Amino acid sequence: MSRGYNLAWVCRYFFQEFLRTYPLFRKTVQVPSNLAVADIVAYLTKHAGITDLTGELTKWQAPDYPIAAGGQGQVYCASRSDGALFAIKCINSHTDEKYGKHTAQELSTWAKLKNPKILELSGLGMFRGRLAMISPWMEGGSVKNVLKANPSMDAYAVCEQLAEVVRFLHDLNVVHGDIKGDNLLMGPDGNIKLTDFGLSVMHDKTLQFSSTELGGGGTLRWMEKLYLDGAERTKEADIYAVGMTMLELITGKIPFAEITNSVPVIKVVLHEKRTPDISDLAKEPISPRAYIMIGAMHRCWRYDPKERIEAKELVKLLDVMGKV
Template sequence: MSSTEIVQQFKQLNRSSPQFPDQLTSLLYKKEYRECIPNLKDEEVVWLIEYLDDVCLSVLLVFLSCFPHRTQILDTLQADPSIPAFRRCLRELRRICGAREQLPKSYMLESSLLISGERPVASGGSGDVYEGSLNGSKVCVKRLRIYAGERIPVAKETLHREAVMWKRLTHPNIVPLLGVTLEPLQLISVWMSGGELREYITHHPGTDRLRLVFGVASGLTYLHFRNIIHGDLKGPNVLVDDTGSPRITDFGLAIVAQIQDSIRSFQGDSGHTARWTAPEILGGNGRHSKEADVFSFAMTMVEVFTGQVPFHPNSPHAAMLAILNKKRPQRPNHPQITVELWTLMESCWDHDPHHRPEISTVLKTLGDS
């Protein structure tokens, strides 16, 4: 079957039909479809990218009314018949955009409309962050740092894949991605006026810490439901919006940062990530996983209740050794940490990843608190 015939099959699908999700999923799993993808003409690639992106966007509208219901979110989403089709559709969109280093038109922002400061307000292993303005609105500009090396094509492919993933996430505890510029390569997101998590707590010491923890757990539950691993969950990667709600950012970029010889990694800088990192990763025996995210979430809880990094005031190296030697932070002296909550934290940072609870279970426990 030719690539033209495959594209024609997509065009013949009736998107208003109740059978559309199943028909789309079936087509995306077809052997003929998989075999023809490498042979798609440039114009066919562009059409398919726009088609898959439009389907993903339409399915996202279903989610918007679900989020205010706290722990009912997952039940509502799991009951929606469009979810399997959405997952497959987004997976294909990420794969094609990565392989061809292209993005849907809806992702692209004109550099001429973007104004950013001359000096970064923050810097990290994967790039520099600038305060910017887009059409009169304040935005966050993350300029990604790519280094010379033979793995640049792999880095660019991964960055395209992660941008696709981020743009199609919609949740009140996730920082929205507005779009991308290619020259230079920048990710543009909504500006979070409350700053990083610890910064917000410093300026609002009386804030409800349990509410912040629940918000982070809710955002992470959403990511894991979408089969997305954050890879670098910690206070600096949780920003607070103007309503005081925490929003997770930079998911996927930590994984991108591990592509050697192309992007300098936070992971290689023990002054940053080690305090939050699961022992199986620090020991070199494990990969980023949902279980590792849950470990990092427990360490982020320590940040929320103490206003300090985990293992403060010890050095990052000492913190790393402590984690590897099965030592954990002491119980914070905070009135909201009950015996039940402390037990939950201990289970989340269990040395054995298989003994850690799923984040959806953590969210439910927090919701019942």
């Protein structure tokens, strides 16, 4: 299967999901099956409200090699004529249709989320022959690195921001599905920027992507027992991951840091029902903020998902923490 065919499939799938979400356009917009990828991008940007930056990208300065690469694609840091920096995430071509749904789903969900604590989707376009998603470049990098480089920075306040943005998502019935420190960037305004919606699920009457369609994914140390068993992504699982991420941000250590290989984490979570070591937080004397945070984490990690704290309640609890 050629690269162009795969990109066309991704774009057509995204467009079909857009029409499913906005039925008004079904009778007014038809996409010929023989359209080129670039033309399909034009349709998407016209009717889904996403900016087509294909023409602009040819004027931007970008290095020959990406600054990051993985199985899903490569990321380039490009400079616009006015000096503004942008991240260009190029999508790899794959023959697996599940990957096409994965990419289309990320675009579909990301485009609808407008919040100062969510990384903005500036647009999409063709970059060096591949479909790309474009967003502002976050010079500060990951929140984890910023906290490490600035020990005096208030990690507890960052955790409050995380709870707030997750409440925003859950109020919209959006499940992120991959909350962890690596998916939190630091914006120039001091706000965290949640990114990577490739595993997210949007539950409503017109649009739903299931984890069975999208395959596995996620990161073992941040995943709750039902994820590990192959269940669908849920708000409760997001909350579990929020607890893990708060621990990560405050201590600077990944969950279950004492376990060097990620695979045994499955055993301790599924069968031993263990929670991460919080001894770094529980050192005497325990500060009032640490005491509240420890309680919040344990409410995020309840083994029974139904007993976990909801995002809106977590925001209230951490707000109290911020005042002590």
